[in-house]
Amino acid sequence: MSRPTHLAVTVARRPVAIPQAHDFALSTVTLPDLAEGQIHVRNHYLSVDPAMRGWLSDAKGYADRIEIGDVMRAFAVGVVVRSRAPAFHEGDRVMGLFGWQEQAIVAPDAVMLRINADAPRLSPYLGVLGLNGITAYFGTTDVCRVQRGDTVIVSTAAGAVGSCVGQITKRLGGRTIGIAGGREKQRQCIDEFGYDAAIDYRSEADLDAAIARCCPNGVDVYFDNTSGGISDSVLRHIRIGARIAICGTAAIESWNPWPLGERPNRHLLIKRATMRGFLATDYRDRYAEAVETLSAWVDDGSLRYREDVLDGIEAAPGSIAHLYAGKNTGKLLIRLSAAED
Amino acid sequence: MSRPTHLAVTVARRPVAIPQAHDFALSTVTLPDLAEGQIHVRNHYLSVDPAMRGWLSDAKGYADRIEIGDVMRAFAVGVVVRSRAPAFHEGDRVMGLFGWQEQAIVAPDAVMLRINADAPRLSPYLGVLGLNGITAYFGTTDVCRVQRGDTVIVSTAAGAVGSCVGQITKRLGGRTIGIAGGREKQRQCIDEFGYDAAIDYRSEADLDAAIARCCPNGVDVYFDNTSGGISDSVLRHIRIGARIAICGTAAIESWNPWPLGERPNRHLLIKRATMRGFLATDYRDRYAEAVETLSAWVDDGSLRYREDVLDGIEAAPGSIAHLYAGKNTGKLLIRLSAAED
Numbered sequence A, B: 001m002s003r004p005t006h007l008a009v010t011v012a013r014r015p016v017a018i019p020q021a022h023d024f025a026l027s028t029v030t031l032p033d034l035a036e037g038q039i040h041v042r043n044h045y046l047s048v049d050p051a052m053r054g055w056l057s058d059a060k061g062y063a064d065r066i067e068i069g070d071v072m073r074a075f076a077v078g079v080v081v082r083s084r085a086p087a088f089h090e091g092d093r094v095m096g097l098f099g100w101q102e103q104a105i106v107a108p109d110a111v112m113l114r115i116n117a118d119a120p121r122l123s124p125y126l127g128v129l130g131l132n133g134i135t136a137y138f139g140t141t142d143v144c145r146v147q148r149g150d151t152v153i154v155s156t157a158a159g160a161v162g163s164c165v166g167q168i169t170k171r172l173g174g175r176t177i178g179i180a181g182g183r184e185k186q187r188q189c190i191d192e193f194g195y196d197a198a199i200d201y202r203s204e205a206d207l208d209a210a211i212a213r214c215c216p217n218g219v220d221v222y223f224d225n226t227s228g229g230i231s232d233s234v235l236r237h238i239r240i241g242a243r244i245a246i247c248g249t250a251a252i253e254s255w256n257p258w259p260l261g262e263r264p265n266r267h268l269l270i271k272r273a274t275m276r277g278f279l280a281t282d283y284r285d286r287y288a289e290a291v292e293t294l295s296a297w298v299d300d301g302s303l304r305y306r307e308d309v310l311d312g313i314e315a316a317p318g319s320i321a322h323l324y325a326g327k328n329t330g331k332l333l334i335r336l337s338a339a340e341d
Helices: A051-056 A131-143 A162-171 A183-191 A207-214 A228-235 A265-270 A280-299 A319-324 B051-056 B131-143 B162-171 B183-191 B207-214 B228-235 B265-270 B280-299 B319-324
Strands: A005-011 A024-030 A039-047 A075-083 A093-097 A103-106 A111-115 A151-155 A175-180 A197-200 A219-224 A238-246 A260-262 A274-277 A307-311 A331-335 B005-011 B024-030 B039-047 B075-083 B093-097 B103-106 B111-115 B151-155 B175-180 B197-200 B219-224 B238-246 B260-262 B274-277 B307-311 B331-335
Touching: A039 A093, A051 A319, A075 A103, A111 A280, A131 A162, A131 A219, A131 A238, A131 A280, A151 A162, A151 A228, A162 A175, A162 A183, A162 A219, A162 A280, A175 A183, A183 A197, A197 A207, A207 A228, A219 A228, A228 A238, A228 A260, A238 B265, A265 B238, A265 B274, A274 B265, A319 A331, B039 B093, B051 B319, B075 B103, B111 B280, B131 B162, B131 B219, B131 B238, B131 B280, B151 B162, B151 B228, B162 B175, B162 B183, B162 B219, B162 B280, B175 B183, B175 B207, B183 B197, B197 B207, B207 B228, B219 B228, B228 B238, B228 B260, B319 B331
Parallel strands: A151 A175, A151 A219, A175 A197, A219 A238, A238 A274, A307 A331, B151 B175, B151 B219, B175 B197, B219 B238, B238 B274, B307 B331
Antiparallel strands: A005 A024, A039 A075, A039 A103, A039 A331, A075 A093, A093 A111, A260 B260, A274 B274, B005 B024, B039 B075, B039 B103, B039 B331, B075 B093, B093 B111
């Protein structure tokens, strides 16, 4: 059932800033033997996530850094083709850290989610029903504690996480303002993801004025995926008791050296505001709760999502640069030959 | 009982950065009539607080800004000499926003604390038993949720707030590291306020190395009274789940224009840390709880404090600059002629 060799993307060199195609190598490698306690997964879709830049950086981050020559760490969805671990069986559908490769031999703790046998498609479990949706779910409900009537700004508002944050916030009774780059994403915010207002930061000469126009009473919650100048502007408009979730830093090209920006201290002090960094993986014990809720919302049509699918593992090496250029519209995925949909 | 005139310090012009003596005017003014519902307080001690700089700034802050010609807003302790408000009586001892003046005609809501008739001295109610102690109490117990075993760094560690934070943290079972400017304050941290370690940031060539030496396992809690380079260094050493209280920004000369510093976003994200601004006044409903606890600790000798007393209202105009120069050792107060101790 397993093939002796398969295609895998390894790290060829450490990226200086945004990882580019030439930082990776695609090669045919021999699959290791399946040891006792391991599972063998055939990947259907590979994920492309902003966090991958951090995993590759030289700096000490929130996950063990990846070494040169390693298969690129990545989330993927696939099917168990053989198991020597008691909790898994052939045919099980799983999402986890299976890497940018066609097949994976992994320990069971690489699996982050089991996917119901009756789920119509696997790919949403890398996005709206995977870590993007889970991040949005806990970011809004737990980190930002969105309340009915809150004015909520979301950066990268049409992105895989942002679009979920906007829609979940609406369900919780918040007023949503999306910040996105470009007219098309601005349109998506309104037409597809139900934001009450959307700002195209690229075409606004004065982002502060645009925020003031959309949030005349100030900002209660800021779900920050960008850092940088967008965040500086939003911070100038927070209200007393504001909650700011730090989820990503897409606007920062490199953290080496550490970039300068306006110190937030006085805003936080005057407004008695809270700024909190979080990772979905801190909520691992509650994934099932989130996925169940998000699935129900997808099924009833109240949680919409977009996918931007690149075909073939050959597309993987250049995909992070594609993501950071903001060229994707929706969750960026790589579809492999094993995928049936 | 009241005199028709008294001495008051008014704001002569808006300070550019740290308020200086020449930004104020001392003059003899006529006391207004006591209207129905008001109280007449004779001040014994006037307070000098870092927050006064913010009150005077042109920028929109957390309190109504003070206008040119107004009596300088200030906390003071004193005695009610006449009352036309039902809840107050002649002889009542009170702490509140009575201004930099010898006497005050105020509404009852200017009173922030009533002082027990058996309290031996009034001045502690401007410091360790006043907003400094209350700030430290809620900052450690509520904002930072200090737990047994936490490693806690305090900036301006020998100051009026910082010295309380260090001592309260010890009582809660934390390990305390003080950062202060100068050898004498470093000594006070250890000898008087019981810190486990103290760093004199002025004599350290490499503050990061000093922090790493004092906190080999990283920092769980940072009680930040400074902002600036000290905070940048501490942030580089926080642990997962760290809590950072933003209480003051003593290291920042001016917030106009907004100063630049290292963006904290990625530290907060990687470490899933929380940075929260707070003001003691948000806890007004719980002052009595805090003062009762703090009083018991002062009485049993486990909460020590220092006062730095300047004599006469003539000392008030230059006192904020004195404070920001770090020349005081302990809570800075102005003693007026009415004071009996």
